[in-house]
Amino acid sequence: MLPLLFKVRHSHYTRSLRLLSLTTAEAFSGIMRKALRHSLRSRFANISASTARWLRKLKGSPWNMEVMTSRFTALRLSLSTALVLVIAGCGTPLSENWSDYTPPAAPAQIIATTPPSAAPEPEKKLERVAPDCSIEKCVALTFDDGPGSHTPELLKVLAQYDAKATFFLIGENVAKHPDIVKAELDAGHEIGNHSWAHKDLSKMSVTAAKKDLQKSDDAIQKAIEQKATLVRPPFGALAPSLKKSLDVPVALWSVDTLDWKTRDTKKTEKSAEKVKPGDIVLMHDIHESTVKAVPEMLKTLKAQGYHFVTVTEIIGKPKDGIGYGTGQSPATKK
Numbered sequence: 001m002l003p004l005l006f007k008v009r010h011s012h013y014t015r016s017l018r019l020l021s022l023t024t025a026e027a028f029s030g031i032m033r034k035a036l037r038h039s040l041r042s043r044f045a046n047i048s049a050s051t052a053r054w055l056r057k058l059k060g061s062p063w064n065m066e067v068m069t070s071r072f073t074a075l076r077l078s079l080s081t082a083l084v085l086v087i088a089g090c091g092t093p094l095s096e097n098w099s100d101y102t103p104p105a106a107p108a109q110i111i112a113t114t115p116p117s118a119a120p121e122p123e124k125k126l127e128r129v130a131p132d133c134s135i136e137k138c139v140a141l142t143f144d145d146g147p148g149s150h151t152p153e154l155l156k157v158l159a160q161y162d163a164k165a166t167f168f169l170i171g172e173n174v175a176k177h178p179d180i181v182k183a184e185l186d187a188g189h190e191i192g193n194h195s196w197a198h199k200d201l202s203k204m205s206v207t208a209a210k211k212d213l214q215k216s217d218d219a220i221q222k223a224i225e226q227k228a229t230l231v232r233p234p235f236g237a238l239a240p241s242l243k244k245s246l247d248v249p250v251a252l253w254s255v256d257t258l259d260w261k262t263r264d265t266k267k268t269e270k271s272a273e274k275v276k277p278g279d280i281v282l283m284h285d286i287h288e289s290t291v292k293a294v295p296e297m298l299k300t301l302k303a304q305g306y307h308f309v310t311v312t313e314i315i316g317k318p319k320d321g322i323g324y325g326t327g328q329s330p331a332t333k334k
């Protein structure tokens with residue numbers, strides 16, 4: 001009882017309750033004292049001499065007014081203690097010092113309050129926290145010319161390594177496989193525009209090139225209900241006037257795996273050796289040999305402490321109309 005009372009007294013919550021109960025008990029005992037005095041006085045005024053003597057004898061007995069008043073003090077203390085215990089017992093214990101307090105056991109079964117016909121709440125997706133590439137080792141893997149038939153397999157591999165990549169899509173292929181584009185976006189990858197049909201934009205008028213990019217963007221918008229966040233021109237070729245007029249950043253690359261040329265899984269895997277922190281790696285997910293090389297590349301780079309991020313994440317805040325990555329224009333390329 002005493003340790004419990006001690007802890008009760010140390011809770012802010014119960015301290016207020018104790019104060020309240022003491023005040024109540026004080027008021028109560030005050031009223032009782034007054035009532036008793038009044039009662040005794042009125043009795044003494046109308047009593048006979050013998051009764052008065054008897055009452056005077058009573059003085060000194062345990063029933064006289066002083067003794068009774070002190071008994072009321074004791075009663076007051078008992079009342080306040082009891083009130084504290086009763087009220088504190090009814091409330092929720094808030095004291096952090098209540099070390100030996102055992103919370104009541106949870107009910108064995110919680111009865112559902114939602115009617116069974118109600119639609120289940122959609123699962124909340126956790127917001128990804130991208131690594132800080134100014135401190136951590138980051139690499140941006142990029143896959144061009146898709147989506148293609150090998151892309152779903154690539155998405156599985158990337159998911160196994162929690163790797164994020166950037167896909168530079170051909171509008172024509174987006175129109176054929178909008179579901180794959182949606183899967184790319186849903187998996188947290190970045191979507192870039194790689195023109196409508198892989199024609200050299202630098203050999204077109206600015207108006208024609210912009211129209212080509214817009215056509216591809218419309219297909220992307222239709223597939224994923226949002227625009228591409230980057231542009232990568234086919235062959236990395238872009239007239240400076242077109243680059244300046246674009247309302248998205250231009251992303252080239254800093255490591256070319258030449259996967260499109262070798263079509264050799266082992267050679268593509270080996271290109272991971274060229275990677276330095278901050279690199280943007282160029283690959284093509286339309287080739288099976290490339291998709292087969294990705295697991296080994298991810299394994300090698302992960303062992304070296306690399307984080308696989310999107311192009312926007314590796315650049316930080318890319319600006320519209322600015323080119324990132326050194327890029328190349330391989331003349332022999334598609």
Ligand SMILES: [Zn+2]
Nearest residue numbers: 144145234235
């Ligand atoms: Zn391309």
